[in-house]
Amino acid sequence: MTDQNFPSTEQFDVVVIGGGPAGLSAATQLKRQGVANVIVLEREPDAGGIPRHCGHFGFGMREFKRILTGPQYAAKLVKEALRAGVAIHTSTTVVEANEHGTLRVATKQGVRKINARRIIYATGIRETPRSARLISGCRPLGVMNTGALQSMIYLKNRKPFKHPVIVGTELVSFSAIMTCRHANIKPVAMIDELPHVTARWPSSLFPRLVGVPLHLETRLVRIIGEKQVSAVVVENAEGQRRELKCDGIILTGKFTPEASLGRSGHLAVDPATGGPVVDQYGRCSDPVYFATGNVLRPVETAGWCWNEGRQTASWVKDDLAGKLSGSEAHLRIGIKSPVIKYVVPQQISVPDLSTGMENLQLRFMQRARGELIARNASGDFMKWQLRVAPERRVLIPISDLGLTAQTHIQNNNDEIELCFKQSPQ
């Protein structure tokens, strides 16, 4: 499907790290817009990203006006990229991303050093594993994220357990239920510590439809099992604990950007998103690097990431042509509320505000109603009435901030603070 032999050239116009929806669409768009030398580096044996192992329908509406399965969708993205003239190198791992657009790349043929005028960081996202969730208990086999389960089932036709407990009620958690049904795995329960299902209706109806008991305000407190999981201890809102027999645990969601390349390297990483700090073009702290797709933040749909990739491509193309303003003068967007989980972009470069992301993307920690307030040195200057819930996309038009080319940035500590005032219940 894709070329395995790494080219002998060392200099590229754009190198895209990661061949998922965002990376492939960015590369495709760059080629279509006439950028000559664009390659995608994908560390897996096949490009396509997470959709490769989402065997159910629900992909492609935005991009192809058709409803596809994940693997069909991934294959179509790859095909479009190849048709546009993108070179995709699979089984190719970027091990270091350095200054001046220098990458250290591991291939089957050994290690290479390459250079690019611009690098698009599109490494995507993964779920938080058991370890980082600090879940108590023994460490038997059978504890995994949805992504690992799906790749086992859809790519290898193998299953690790028969009666797991599903932890979480995000969109992906319902994808986990569908995956289980495909492999004749019967989840014994779906639990979430929140008092409500995180995913939107009608997903929330789904567990009941397929006979999976849903326990809200229920926390996984301990894993039991010697070799394989044999049970979990769960705790309800009243603090009562009980054991649920099961032979596996699917830890769903709690996504985190796969931003280790930036974190280990020289790029500034935002602790709130876990992804790189970017301006409204997705430009990182080193302006040779742009980020797009889910590495920016947890978590968006494949279609959203695909669209982001396309947009990023046009900004990168402009930047290559010297048409994008510099990132030296920027205004930081700061979070001054424990209710706000993150905001993307984290800074806005001025004066050029004619292109770039249209919206600030926010996520909230909890369900709330109230006022989002933007504040600068001279006080509150903008308010938005919002109803928010965890993991729900909240978009605030950047144009609402009233920035103009004349907005004077005194220094890079200048900040717009975002606060949230909850309405009384």
Place this chain on the structure above:
Amino acid sequence: MTLHHKQEDKPNQSKSSDKASGPMSGQVFDVVVVGAGVVGCAIARRFTLEGAQVAVVEKATDILDGASKANSAILHTGFDAPTGSVEVSCIREGYREYLEIHNNLALPLENSGAYVVAWNDNEVAALEAIVGQGHANGIADVSIIDTVELRRKEPELSQQALAAVAVPGESIIDPWSAPYAYLRQSLLNGGEVFLSCEVTGGNFDGQKWQLQTTHGTLNTRHVINCAGLYGDLLDRKILGSSDFDIKPRKGQFVVYDKAAAKLVNSIILPVPTGRTKGVVVCRTVFGNVLVGPTAEDQESRSDACTDEDALRALIASGTSKVPALENMPVTAVYAGLRPATEYKDYQIDAKPKRNWITVGGIRSTGLSGALGIARYVFKLYSDLGSKHAPVHSPKNPKAAALAQNMQRDWQRKNHGDVICHCELVTEREIQQALSGPLEARSLSGLKRQTRVTMGRCQGFYCSARLTELTEGHFDTPLSYEIGKSGRDHD
């Protein structure tokens, strides 16, 4: 690297065990080592090199499955061990020999140095005594440094640090490749190993032992009990009594992402309490940062559960020492059990009338002390009167290069593919670990040999490929083919 094992039909490879006779029946070993932890592996190596016919028996499917599976991966100098103890002499000898052999066996060694940091006035007052003890133990370069010097060495250390003792010789190593190399060297030079093989009984006829195992009888002139957490139980089962009681002590650890490695250059030790060395913050040879261990006495010899509250306390402790850890993701958590006893020192004792040596209570310095313990035990054995001709120019196995500063397999050609992206483990490395006499028979064994799934994603990306690669290799498989009958569920 390939290892040829002379006994092809050894028990761990035969699916049906023949308890009556079996392949072991004819041979009489000089020494059977019970337990393939780091100490058992080092003893097997030493005795093999000295010319003895050695067999190691291990009840688990993979070696290093007890106390040796989890530790802080430090090669200690012995500066803070009790002066005059067996422990300090074994650590010093073990340290010396590790430095001597690590190049031959391709074992990693990073001489990071350590700082015993004082965080309050009482601890500052205790530093002199630590230096004094280091000097008394023969480590001359231990000295007190001020905060200016400390900050120069460790710029990310909290401003609360008041002073420190520098211990330049303390180093970081790979806690698993070292014992694997010790046992491989034994095997390459004539030793044998029996895995999934538990000792169930034994008779001594005044000359030799008949050891009953779950895979038949082993004949041997001497037995060395290296059963670690089960050392007292083995002595009781076979000899009728034990000189000590194992009091398992759990230690939990938190491992930070590789990005954290730029925050810590060395080993940050606390001023020890009477009971433990306390919580350490250190870089690992794999490029992570490790914080731990806790010290929790418990009854169970196998329950190495982690506990959220204890892990949160470790994170708080690490962050108080190195504040920038706050924004670093946690990669892994684990717990290990140390075979402490009611005594502070190692419990190494020969029973001359029964050709039995017990090596017990190696509670927290087994990795550092193992090579020294092996020499100490061989001396005890020689004193019992056995004589052998040492192996002339022994063969050296080369350990898999897993440390960050070594040339890793992914940097070479034809490694197949990188399977584990977080730890950059190749298909070739996995295939090698799945073959030979110490083939991985469990995921935890494979992890210790290759580091696969030990990184930040913990198998999110590679589980599917791993389940395919390991098919037919593990006693407890990672998955089943869909459509065929799965496992029973109770």
